[in-house]
Amino acid sequence: MSTSDTPPVRQEDDDLQAARRPHRDTAGRVFAGLSTGAGTLILVVLAAVAAFLLLRAWPALTAGSEELAAISWIPDHGSIVRYVGPLVFGTLVAAVLALLMAVPVAVGIALFISHYAPRRLAASLGYVVDLLAAIPSVIYGLWGGLWLSRRLEGVWGWLADNLGFIPLFEGPAATPPRVMMTVGVVLAVMILPIITAVAREVFLQTPRLHEEAALALGATRWEMVRMAVLPFGRSGLISASMLGLGRALGETMAVLMILSPGLTYSFALLLAGRHQTIAANIALQFPEASPLGVSALIATGLALFVITLAVNMAARWVVARRKDFSGAN
Amino acid sequence: MTATTTSRPDARPSTRDLLTRPDTRRRVVDRLMAVVVTSAFLIALVPLVSVIWTVLGNGIERLSPYFLVVSMRGVFGGMDAGGIYHAIVGTLMVTGFATLISVPVGLLTAIYLVEYGRGRLARAVTFFVDVMTGIPSIVAGLFAYALFAIFFGPGVRFGVVGAVALSVLMTPVVVRSSEEMLRLVPNELREAAYALGVPKWLTIVKVVLRTAVGGIVTGVMLAIARVIGETAPLLITLGVIDSINYNLFEGRMMTLPVYVFRQYSQGLVPCAPEAADCIATINYDRAWAAALVLIAIVMLLNLGARLVARYFTPARGH
Numbered sequence: 001m002s003t004s005d006t007p008p009v010r011q012e013d014d015d016l017q018a019a020r021r022p023h024r025d026t027a028g029r030v031f032a033g034l035s036t037g038a039g040t041l042i043l044v045v046l047a048a049v050a051a052f053l054l055l056r057a058w059p060a061l062t063a064g065s066e067e068l069a070a071i072s073w074i075p076d077h078g079s080i081v082r083y084v085g086p087l088v089f090g091t092l093v094a095a096v097l098a099l100l101m102a103v104p105v106a107v108g109i110a111l112f113i114s115h116y117a118p119r120r121l122a123a124s125l126g127y128v129v130d131l132l133a134a135i136p137s138v139i140y141g142l143w144g145g146l147w148l149s150r151r152l153e154g155v156w157g158w159l160a161d162n163l164g165f166i167p168l169f170e171g172p173a174a175t176p177p178r179v180m181m182t183v184g185v186v187l188a189v190m191i192l193p194i195i196t197a198v199a200r201e202v203f204l205q206t207p208r209l210h211e212e213a214a215l216a217l218g219a220t221r222w223e224m225v226r227m228a229v230l231p232f233g234r235s236g237l238i239s240a241s242m243l244g245l246g247r248a249l250g251e252t253m254a255v256l257m258i259l260s261p262g263l264t265y266s267f268a269l270l271l272a273g274r275h276q277t278i279a280a281n282i283a284l285q286f287p288e289a290s291p292l293g294v295s296a297l298i299a300t301g302l303a304l305f306v307i308t309l310a311v312n313m314a315a316r317w318v319v320a321r322r323k324d325f326s327g328a329n
Numbered sequence: 330m331t332a333t334t335t336s337r338p339d340a341r342p343s344t345r346d347l348l349t350r351p352d353t354r355r356r357v358v359d360r361l362m363a364v365v366v367t368s369a370f371l372i373a374l375v376p377l378v379s380v381i382w383t384v385l386g387n388g389i390e391r392l393s394p395y396f397l398v399v400s401m402r403g404v405f406g407g408m409d410a411g412g413i414y415h416a417i418v419g420t421l422m423v424t425g426f427a428t429l430i431s432v433p434v435g436l437l438t439a440i441y442l443v444e445y446g447r448g449r450l451a452r453a454v455t456f457f458v459d460v461m462t463g464i465p466s467i468v469a470g471l472f473a474y475a476l477f478a479i480f481f482g483p484g485v486r487f488g489v490v491g492a493v494a495l496s497v498l499m500t501p502v503v504v505r506s507s508e509e510m511l512r513l514v515p516n517e518l519r520e521a522a523y524a525l526g527v528p529k530w531l532t533i534v535k536v537v538l539r540t541a542v543g544g545i546v547t548g549v550m551l552a553i554a555r556v557i558g559e560t561a562p563l564l565i566t567l568g569v570i571d572s573i574n575y576n577l578f579e580g581r582m583m584t585l586p587v588y589v590f591r592q593y594s595q596g597l598v599p600c601a602p603e604a605a606d607c608i609a610t611i612n613y614d615r616a617w618a619a620a621l622v623l624i625a626i627v628m629l630l631n632l633g634a635r636l637v638a639r640y641f642t643p644a645r646g647h
Contacts, residue, residue: 031530032445038437039446039454042504045497046457049468052475108369116366125370127635132377134631136558138586139384139620142593146613147383189376196373220359243463250465252561253586257593279467279561286565291483301471305464312463316456 049305057299059292071293073285075263084300086263090180090275091304094255095248097184097269102191103241109192110199115225126200133193141257144186149177149258156181160270167267174272178260181269186254191244198243198319202236203229235318242315246308255280278304381624388621391614397622401571401583407598407607413619415573419582423488423567424557426577427495432549434496435503442504443511444533461501469497470562486568488577491584494562499552506548510541543641547634554630558623560586585623592616 060068060080068074074083109129113122153175160171173179206229214224230237255277261284262273282297289297342350396412404411438458442451473494477485514537522532538545568581569591583591593616600607608614 028528028530031533035437035441035445036450038434039441039450041434042438042454042461042500043457045500046461048476049464049472049497052472052479053468056471056475056478105369105372108366109373112366112370116363117370128377129370129373131628131631132373134554134627135377135380136560136586136623136627138558138560138589139380139624142589142616142620143380143383145593147379192373220355222359222362223355225362246463250463250467252465252467253590256561257590279465282467282471283561283564287568294483298471298475301468305468308463308465308468309460312460313456315463316459320456 050302053298053302053305056295057302058295060295060299063292063295067292068296071290071296073293074296080296080299083263083296084278084303086265087276087278087281087300088303088307089265090263091249091277091279091307093180093267093269093275094183094187094251094277095245097180098187098191098248099241099245101184101188102195102244103237105188106192106195106199106240106244107237109196110203111225111229113196113200114203115221115229126197129193129196132189137190137251137253138257140186140190141253144182144254145178145257148186149182152182152185153177156270168269170268171270173270174260177270178258178272179270180259180275183255183259184269186258187248187251190251190254191247194247195240195244198240199233199237202233202240205236206232235321239315239318242311242318246311246315249308249311250279250304251277252279252283256283384617384620384624387614387617388619391618392621396615396618400573402573404571407600407604407609407611409606409608409611411611411615413585413588413615413622415570416583416585416588416619417622418573418575419488419567420557420584420586422575422577423491423563423582423584424495424553426489426492427499427556428549428553430492430496431499431503431552435500435552436507436545438500438504439507439511440533440538442508444529444537458501458504461497462505464497466494466498466559467561467565470494470565472497473562473566486566486581487579488567488574488582490566491563491582492577494566495556495559498559498562499556502552502555503549506551507541507545510544510548511537513544514540543637546641547638550630550634550637554627554634557630558586558627560590563587564590585619585626589616589619589623592619 063080065079068080068083113126113129117125153173156173156177156179157171157175159169159181160173163169164171210228210232211224214228215221219227256279259275259277259280260272261276261281263276264274266274268274278300282301285293286297397417398414399410399412400415401411402415438454442455445451446454470491473490474485476493477490518536518540519532522536523529527535563584564587567584567587569587570581570583574580574582592612595612597613598607598609598611600609
C-alpha cells in the first residue's frame with residue numbers, strides 16, 4: 001500500500017541513483033557475504049568435528065561392559081575408559097619420547113641456520129630441512145619398518161645390555177625391534193621440521209642490537225647465543241615444542257607400520273607388545289570393526305582430538321601472546 | 330701457564346694481561362658449540378638422504394611402464410605382476426576433488442581475513458585456522474566417516490568421503506598461505522583502484538587476486554603436496570580395493586599411500602622352492618616402487634611450487 005502512495009518523482013530519483021552505480025551494492029554484498037561465510041564455515045567445521053565425533057561415540061560411551069566385551073579386541077570386563085587409558089598412555093609416551101629426541105636437534109639446526117651458516121646459504125638450508133616435512137608419513141613408516149629398524153637392532157641390544165638396570169631400557173631388547181624406542185626415533189625425524197621452522201623464525205627475530213651489544217662486550221659467538229638469542233626465543237621454543245608434540249600425538253602410519261601393539265602401562269621402551277597409540281589403534285581396528293566397535297574407536301578418536309586441540313591451542317596462545325610485545329623490541 | 334708463573338710468580342694478573350691473554354676455556358667452548366650446532370644440522374640430513382636413497386634404491390627395480398599402467402586385479406601370491414594404475418587414478422581423483430573444495434573455501438576465508446575481517450570473528454577465525462592445522466589426520470578421517478555415515482549408514486566408503494577428510498586438512502593450509510600472499514599486496518594498489526571508482530569486490534578480484542596469483546598458486550601446490558601423501562584418513566574412508574574405480578561417488582578406491590601401506594602389511598610371500606614365477610619379496614618390492622612414485626610426485630609438486638614462486642612473485646610496490 002505504501003508503495004502506491006510514494007510520489008513518482010522519488011521513484012525516478014532512485015532509478016537515477018541505481019543507474020549511476022550499477023550492481024555495486026548487490027555484487028559487493030554477495031562477495032562480502034561469501035567470504036565472511038567461508039570464514040564462518042571454518043569455525044562451523046571445527047565445531048562439527050567435535051559434534052559428530054561425540055554423536056558417533058555416544059553408543060560406546062553409554063554401552064554396558066557386557067556389550068563392549070563382545071568386541072573381540074576390547075579386554076574383558078572393561079569399560080570404555082579402561083580401554084582408552086593404556087592407549088592415551090602409549091600415545092603420550094611416543095610423543096614425549098619423540099619430543100625429547102627432536103627438540104635438542106631442532107634447536108641446533110635452527111641456530112645453525114639463523115646464526116652459524118653463511119647468510120647466503122641459510123635460506124636454501126632451511127628449505128632442505130623443510131623437505132623432511134614433505135615426505136609422506138607412509139614412506140617414513142616403510143623406511144622405519146624395513147630399513148631403520150634393522151640398523152637399530154644392535155643399538156637397542158647394547159642399550160639393554162649396558163643400561164638395562166634403568167627400567168626404561170629393561171632388556172632383553174626385542175628382535176626385530178618393533179618397539180617404542182624405534183617409533184620414537186622415526187617420530188622425532190617427522191616432527192623435526194616444524195620445530196625447526198618455528199624456532200628458526202624466533203631466533204631470527206632476536207633484536208640485532210642485543211646481539212651486537214653482547215659481541216661488543218667481548219662475548220664469543222656461543223656466549224652471544226646463550227645470553228641474547230636463547231633467552232629471547234624461550235617462549236617461542238616452548239610453543240614450537242608444543243606444535244611438535246601435537247604432530248607426534250596424531251601421527252598414525254609410522255606407529256602403525258613399526259610398533260608391535262599391546263595394551264599395558266609399561267615404561268619398558270625396548271620390549272615389544274607393550275604399547276599402542278590411539279591413532280594407530282584406530283587405523284588398525286577400523287576396517288574390521290562392528291558398528292559398536294567403530295563407535296568405541298571414535299570415542300578414542302575423540303580423546304585424541306581433545307588432547308591435540310588442547311596442546312595446539314596452548315601453543316598458539318603462547319605464540320599469539322608473544323607477538324604482542326616482540327615487535328616493540 | 331709456565332710462562333706467566335715464572336715471569337711474575339706472586340702478582341695478580343694485570344688488566345693488560347687479562348685483555349691480551351687468550352681465554353682458552355671460553356674459546357674451546359665456543360668452538361665446541363659451533364661443532365655441536367653444525368653436527369645437529371648434519372644429523373638432520375642423515376634421515377633425509379637415507380629415506381630418499383633407500384626408496385630410490387629399492388623402488389627403481391620394479392618401476393616400469395608396465396607397473397604404472399596395470400592394476401592389482403587378479404594378482405595374488407608371489408606373482409610377478411600387478412601395478413599401481415588404480416592407485417594413481419584414485420589419488421588424482423580424490424586429491425583433485427579435495428582441492429576443488431578447499432581452494433574456494435580457503436581463498437575466500439583468506440580474503441575475508443585480509444580485506445573484510447574486523448573484530449572478534451576475524452580473530453576467532455585466525456586462531457582456529459591455526460588450531461585446525463594441528464588436527465590429527467586420522468581424526469579428520471573419522472569426522473568425514475561420521476558425517477557421511479549419518480546419510481549413508483555405517484560402513485560407508487567412497488571417494489567423496491575421503492576427499493572431504495582431505496579438505497579438512499587442506500583448507501587451513503590454503504588459508505594460511507593465501508592470507509600471507511594477500512597481505513603482501515601493497516595497499517597503494519588497492520587505494521589506486523578505489524580512487525578510480527572501482528568497487529571493493531572488483532578491486533579484490535581484478536587487482537588484489539591478480540597481483541597475488543603466483544603466491545596463491547604456490548600455496549595451493551604445497552597444500553596439495555601435503556595431503557597427497559595422507560594415508561590414515563583414506564584408509565578408513567576409502568578402504569582398499571584391487572581394481573580400477575573411476576567413480577568418486579560409489580565404491581571403494583585405492584590411493585598411492587594406502588597402496589604402499591597395503592603392500593607393506595601383506596608382508597613376505599611364502600614361496601614353494603620349485604615355483605619359478607614366485608617372488609617372496611614381491612609385496613615389499615611393489616611398496617618401495619609405489620613409494621618412489623609417491624615421493625617423486627611430492628617432490629615435483631614442491632619443486633614446481635618453488636619455481637612458480639620464483640617466476641611469478643607479486644610486485645612488491647616500489
